[in-house]
Amino acid sequence: MADVEATKSLSGLLNGIAQRVYHNKEEITEEVLKEQLFPELSGEEFRALHDKMRGLLRSIATADMDHAQLEAFLTAQTKRQGGGGVSAEQAAALSRFWRSQRVRVRESLLAQSRWEPGLRGLSWRVDLQTAASRGDAAHGGPVALMELELGRAGQDSDFVCLELDESTVTQVLRKLSDIQRSMEGIVQRS
Structure with missing residues (x-):
């Protein structure tokens, strides 16, 4: 016993x-x-x-x-x-x-x-802004509009909106490629 x-x-x-x-x-x-x-x-x-x-x-x-x-x-x-x-x-x-x-x-x-808050969703679109809509005569190119949905477990989401011009999108894509290569290197070593 x-x-x-x-x-x-x-x-x-x-x-x-x-x-x-x-x-x-x-x-x-x-x-x-x-x-x-x-x-x-x-x-x-x-x-x-x-x-x-x-x-x-x-x-x-x-x-x-x-x-x-x-x-x-x-x-x-x-x-x-x-x-x-x-x-x-x-x-x-x-x-x-x-x-x-x-x-x-x-x-x-x-x-x-996990880091909090986490990314719950991402939506995007590309707009072509005219000089008249921006009040900027020098800029009329495309912009990417991204909406990030962020949230903590059990809580409502917060939304963050980003506006990126072409060069900023290129920088972000370059950084994401670096992250992907790093992750692939770690996976291959495991």
């Missing part, structure tokens, strides 16, 4: 760490986790367990380990000498947790890595 309770407590600890780190639940503190899950441990013992589990979970999540990678990682962790390794029970709890929570943790990490 004690093993079942220890397994439940360890699963609760992993869930609590994930809630705080990956889902921004500020109310789940180390103190709350210790009090509810491991009241029998000293503060130092709990902190060591908490930090070890948080570090292992961070390693697993950062690598977005699949099942085979996770099993190899946990096997290596159980074979480590000294206090840095994990017990078979801890490895089993980590494996169960990751199998059930991988998708949610990954989505949370992706959401945390």
